[in-house]
Each structure stands twice: as C-alpha cells, then as structure tokens.
Amino acid sequence: MMNWRDFSRHVKALCLKETRQILRDKSAILLGVVLPLILIILFGHGLSFDVKDIRLAVVNSQSGEASTLYTQALSANKTFIVNVYSDRTQAMKALEHFEVEAALFFEKQSSDNQAQLLVNGIDSPRATMVANAVLGTIQSAGSAARDSVGINVIPRIWFNESAESRWYLVPGLLVIILTMIGTMLTGLVIAREWERGTMEALLATPISPWALLLSKTIPYFVLGLLGWSLCMLAAVFWYEVPIRGGLWLIALSSALYFEVCLSIGLIISAATRSQFLSSQIALLASFLPALILSGFIFDLRSAPEWANVVAYVLPPVYFMELLKVGFLTGGMTALVVKNLTILTVFGVLLMLLARKLCQKRIRK
Structure with missing residues (x-):
C-alpha cells in the first residue's frame, strides 16, 4: 500500500515532467493563454445583439x-x-x-x-x-406629446440598465472559452503518451492512476487559470462588465467548471488513445454544447422540451447561470448553492470515470 509521502512525491515529479512538456510544446501555451485572450477580444467586439445603423x-x-x-x-x-x-x-x-x-x-x-x-x-x-x-x-x-388615458406604463431595465448586449455576451464567452481550452488541453495528453510509446514506461513505474491523473490535471489547471485571469481583466477593465455577485463566486464556479472540462478531456483522451480522434471528439463535445445548449445564443425557454432536458443534463447551463449571477445580479443564494453543488457532483463523477479509464494496463 503506497503511503502519502510516496504519492505526493510521484505527483510532484510527474507534474514537473508535464510542466516541462508544456514549456517545450508551445501549442499548449497558445491554447491555454493566447487563444482565450484572442477569442474574448474578437468575439467581444465582433458579436453584438445591439441593433445599429x-x-x-x-x-x-x-x-x-x-x-x-x-x-x-x-x-x-x-x-x-x-x-x-x-x-x-x-x-x-x-x-x-x-x-x-x-x-x-x-x-x-x-x-x-x-x-x-x-x-x-x-x-x-x-x-x-x-x-x-x-x-x-x-x-x-x-409620452411627452400626447395625453395618456388610463395607466401609463414606464419600463425600467434592471441589472443592465443601458441594455448593453456586451454585458450579456462576455459571461457567455467565458463559458465557451473555458469549455474549449479545458477539454482541448487534456484531450490530447494521455493519447500523446500512448502514441509516443511513453505510457508503457509510465505503467512500469510504481505510480498510481490517481497520481497520473493529478499530474495531467494540475499543470493544465494552472495554465488555464492564467488564461482565465486575462479574460477576467479584459471583461472588467476593457468591456467594463460589472461584478455584482462577487469575484469569489465567479472564481469558484470557474474553477469547478474548468475541472469538469479537464476531466472530460481526460476521459476522451483515455478512451480514444489517438490524438487526432481525441481532438475531433473534444471539439464536438465542448464547443457545440457550450454554444447551443448553455442558453448563451439560444433561449432555452423557447426551445423544445427535449432540448431543455438535454441542456440540463450537461454542465454548461449551470455555469452560465452562475456567471450571470456573479457578474450582473448578485444574490440568488438558493440558485448559487444548487448550481455549485451540481458542478461539484459533475466534477467528482467525471474524475472517477477518468480514473477508471486510466487503469494501469496495456491496450488489449
């Protein structure tokens, strides 16, 4: 039975190995740091629901x-x-x-x-x-030109007083960005080990599957955290989106959701053991649900009943609701607790599934 000291030493050594791999392979840095910043700048300025001209x-x-x-x-x-x-x-x-x-x-x-x-x-x-x-x-x-008869209704918009669509788009972009980079970052790591033949060497060592999983998660979590920080700086200081629900809520929900996305990538990579196939499945499994079924572009209240059922089986919709509360409204304690709990359950179940797929065995 491996003790905690050996386990921590294995995780530290493997994390160091993965960090060096990230520094050598600049594509991971481009995907985890540069791509999120490019996406939030391009989409933030290119997308708008405001009608003009x-x-x-x-x-x-x-x-x-x-x-x-x-x-x-x-x-x-x-x-x-x-x-x-x-x-x-x-x-x-x-x-x-x-x-x-x-x-x-x-x-x-x-x-x-x-x-x-x-x-x-x-x-x-x-x-x-x-x-x-x-x-x-x-x-x-x-209202200033004619006489009103009966009740005169004066509309007022809460939480987005100027009806600025960018305040709605930026939180939605964070959902898409975290989903894409989280799934893509880990969607290739285990498949890369199998294709390069280094997984057999790892399986011959006394490391546990949990040590392997954590070493494939922690470095990319830190890398994604850097990309998320740049997106948050752009959201607050460039697009001037308010933070009314607290930065802690946005940070906590983002961390939980990013762990969910990293776990999905690990599952795909462990199941396919092919970088090409993993990249294709990761793109489909991340971008489409985050775009279509999160409530970002399409209002789920106007969608068919089956689409609502599918949407609420997936994690993006819960993260989207938390970001709206964190950025624009604040409060809503019951909704916040419920969605944070659901994201936590998603994260635990998906990590357990990834652990099952990462057993120390050679392909049959």
Whole structure:
C-alpha cells in the first residue's frame, strides 16, 4: 500500500515532467493563454445583439405636432439612419430596392395618432429588432406629446440598465472559452503518451492512476487559470462588465467548471488513445454544447422540451447561470448553492470515470 509521502512525491515529479512538456510544446501555451485572450477580444467586439445603423424611411404627410415630434426623435436617435421622403411611392420604391430596411408612414388619411410601419422581413430576427426599436423610440417620444388615458406604463431595465448586449455576451464567452481550452488541453495528453510509446514506461513505474491523473490535471489547471485571469481583466477593465455577485463566486464556479472540462478531456483522451480522434471528439463535445445548449445564443425557454432536458443534463447551463449571477445580479443564494453543488457532483463523477479509464494496463 503506497503511503502519502510516496504519492505526493510521484505527483510532484510527474507534474514537473508535464510542466516541462508544456514549456517545450508551445501549442499548449497558445491554447491555454493566447487563444482565450484572442477569442474574448474578437468575439467581444465582433458579436453584438445591439441593433445599429437601421436604414429607415419616413413619410410625414400629416405635418402634425405628434408626427413631426416622432420624426425628429427618430432622426436624433443614433440607432437610425433616417431618410425623409415626400410621398409614399418614393419610400416604397426604396424599400423594394433594399435601400432602406423599414418605412414609417404618417399619412393624411390616417388619424393623427396612427401610423403604418413596414419592415423588410428577409432577416426575421433583425426585422423584429428593427420594429421594436422604431416602436420604442416612438413610445418614448410620445409620452411627452400626447395625453395618456388610463395607466401609463414606464419600463425600467434592471441589472443592465443601458441594455448593453456586451454585458450579456462576455459571461457567455467565458463559458465557451473555458469549455474549449479545458477539454482541448487534456484531450490530447494521455493519447500523446500512448502514441509516443511513453505510457508503457509510465505503467512500469510504481505510480498510481490517481497520481497520473493529478499530474495531467494540475499543470493544465494552472495554465488555464492564467488564461482565465486575462479574460477576467479584459471583461472588467476593457468591456467594463460589472461584478455584482462577487469575484469569489465567479472564481469558484470557474474553477469547478474548468475541472469538469479537464476531466472530460481526460476521459476522451483515455478512451480514444489517438490524438487526432481525441481532438475531433473534444471539439464536438465542448464547443457545440457550450454554444447551443448553455442558453448563451439560444433561449432555452423557447426551445423544445427535449432540448431543455438535454441542456440540463450537461454542465454548461449551470455555469452560465452562475456567471450571470456573479457578474450582473448578485444574490440568488438558493440558485448559487444548487448550481455549485451540481458542478461539484459533475466534477467528482467525471474524475472517477477518468480514473477508471486510466487503469494501469496495456491496450488489449
């Protein structure tokens, strides 16, 4: 029975070996440090749910007080590029030739408080955002221009007062980045040992499977922690995303989730024993669930029931919820405790599975 001193000595020696391997193989540093920084910069600036540069045609033949105010409000809003036309025919021609995305008509035959909005619906998600942007601007300007009857509803957005989509995108990018680098970093390590023939030498030593697993996890965890730190600096100081739930929550949930991703990579690498096959499976097992089933791009509340079931069987959705609380809302103690517990269970079960696949035996 191996004692604790021997076990710790084996782990330390193997971690040193793996660290030297990382320093010799610069691809691991590029994957663990440089790639996360590149991704958060490119995606943070390249992705946006904010609608901008809406080409809007306005026909104001009423020349009334309300329609003139609405036209001025739309022209002053930097979201719109407003072209004012004298009649309906010109505006319809511009809409048909894709010179504008939407056309707003204040015509004499309609009452002073009614107008018609036509939107190009080829890109349906953008068409919905365009319609909402026009109606929202009109509603805001109209509250000061017309008499209100009954209850006047004044909307207010909590937790993201300026409706800045980057505040939502950056936490989601952390989910994708940690998933990709965690799975890819360890997805090749055991397979590399088998392909290079060094695994047989390791199996001949008195090291335990747990020592082997920890030596393949700790160096890459530290490397991923460096990449995560750079992403957090970019999120806070570059994109100015607030941290309302506490840095401890973001750090703890990130550590748990990153350990889950590292375990998934070890399982894939131990099961395939092929670097090429491991890289392909790791990419599919990490990127697609994190992108599609985490609630980052697609709202799971609008997804079919089976998609919700699949999503909540996987860990990304729980990490995504924790990051939203950590960055934007704070509080929600019950949700935080539940999701942290679930991530911990995922981490333990996946590490036990990796341990089972890393038995000291030669391929049959």
